[in-house]
Amino acid sequence: MSTEIIMLGMAALVVVGILLHHPSRTFGIPSLLIFMGVGLALGNGEFNFVYDNLNKTAWVGGLALNIIVFVGGLNTCNDKIKAAFKEGGVLASFGVIFTTLFFALIIYQLLDFNFITCLLFAAVVSSTDAAAVFSILESKKLKLKEQTDSVLEFESATNDPVAMLLVIFLTEMALSSTQTIPAHDIALSLITQIGVAVVIGxxxxxxxVWLLNKIQLSEYGLIPVFILACFIISTYGAEMLGGNILLASYISGVMIGNGIKRGQQVNKHFFNSLSWLAQALMFIVLGLQIFPQSLITIFWASVLPALLLIFAARPLAVQICYLPFIKSSWRKRLFISLIGLKGATPIVFALIPAAAGVPGAIDILHMVFFIVLFSVVLQGGAIAPLANRLRLNDG
Structure with missing residues (x-):
């Protein structure tokens, strides 16, 4: 297939998704489902077109996530971080680990997978998704009491390093039944990924920030272009040196967003548009990669694990993480327990073992699709009503 046809096809899919975006908001349907639905409807056999490239899909998804997390960092003020980094940091680290363990124990009793594969499955869906959290909180214009929204945003933007590391290690273990990875190797790799990402970011x-404030470019349109180039240097430079690319994206975004003094409006509009483009392309490509005929057989097998993740594994992990924070109200704890939004990140993570050829990984990918779907519909739809019910809405 020629490059021209691919470009025309993707542009047409984006146009269709955007045209459906406004009526979808009228009915409260998240944009994630609209763009992914466009990919599902128009690919994989329809119109004599089949897309099946796990490696390319993982690359597109990873690039889009970097952009979305970076833009989320640009829009996050330092005051929010200072108020949320303790709780959010515990949730982003221990919360992911506890969720992985609890959910693995649950699905080990339900699914015909060995325990390593169950751990891998659980690690894939253990983190909350930054794109989903940022977009849903923004679309619903929610401002929550007790800095609850800031905690959710900080957690979702910083919990991917731990989840990604677990997915990579468990993928290696699943491919080699005789291979065991020492705990100190996992800890060292985690420290390296976080440390390098923080320093580079x-x-x-x-x-x-220093260069932009010092030079003071007269052409405002060059400011976002300059920032985009620096974003690429930061994120992919961190990855080359062994750091976590998503964490580097978020930190560099926070530093730049809070530090620049000129061109903030043009910068905001440019990167918000870029974030929407990244979301559209990512969800469409993920939709193209999913084969609808394969989903039918896996749907009912996904319902119970999805519900147990939402109502058992995640709440239990959050409640344990909040034991040191005795001043946090039960309302806040309950809300964060039940709002662990999943989005594109688990699907992108699920592509890692699928592309590596882990046995059962394709079934995991399809089940993750439904877990994300249930999460977006149930948890995404419950954010505003639950906030009002618990009297956390500060709007």
Whole structure:
């Protein structure tokens, strides 16, 4: 298939998704489902077109996630981080680990998978999704009491390193039944990924801010272009040095967003548009990768695990993580327990073992699709009513 046809096809799918976006908001349907539905409806056999490339899909999904997380960092003020980093940091680390363990124990009793595969499945869906959290909170214009929205945003933007590391290690273990990975190797890799990402994100972010404030570009349109180039240097530079690319994206975004003094409006509009483009392309490509005929057989097998993740594994993990924070109200704890939004991140993570050829990984990918679907519909739809019910809405 020629490059021209691919470009025309993707542009047409984006146009269709955007045209459906406004009526979808009228009915409260998240944009994630609209764009993914466009990919599902128009690919994989319809119109004599079949898309099946796990590696390319994973690459597109990873790139889009980097952009979305970076833009989320640009729009996050330092005050929110100062108020949320303790609780959000515990949820982003121990919360992911506890969720993985609890959910693995649950699905080990339900599914015909060995325990390593169950751990891998659980790790894939253990983190909350930054794109889903940022977009749903923004679309519903929610401002929550007790900095609850800030905690959710901080958690979702910083919990991917732990989840990604678990997915990579467990994928390696699933491919080699005789291979065991020492705990100190996992800890060292985690420290390296976080440490390198923090250093590179901070350094590149500070240099970017200093240069922009020092030079004071007369052409405002060059400011977002300059920031985009620095974003690429920060994220992919961190990855080359062994750091976590998503964490580097978020940190550099926070540094730049809070540091630049000129061109903030043009910068905001440019990167918000870029974030929407990234979301559209990512969800459409993910939709194209999913084969509808394969989903029918896996739907009912996904219902119970999805509900147990939402109402058992995630709440239990959050409640344990909140034991040190005795001043947090039960309303806040309950809300964060029940609002662990999933989005494109688990699907992108599920592509890692699928592309590597882990036995059963394709079934996991399809089940993750439904878990994300249930999460977006149930948890995404419950955010505003639950906030009102618990009297956390500060709007």
């Amino acid at each position: 901070l350094v590149v972010g500070k240099i970017t």
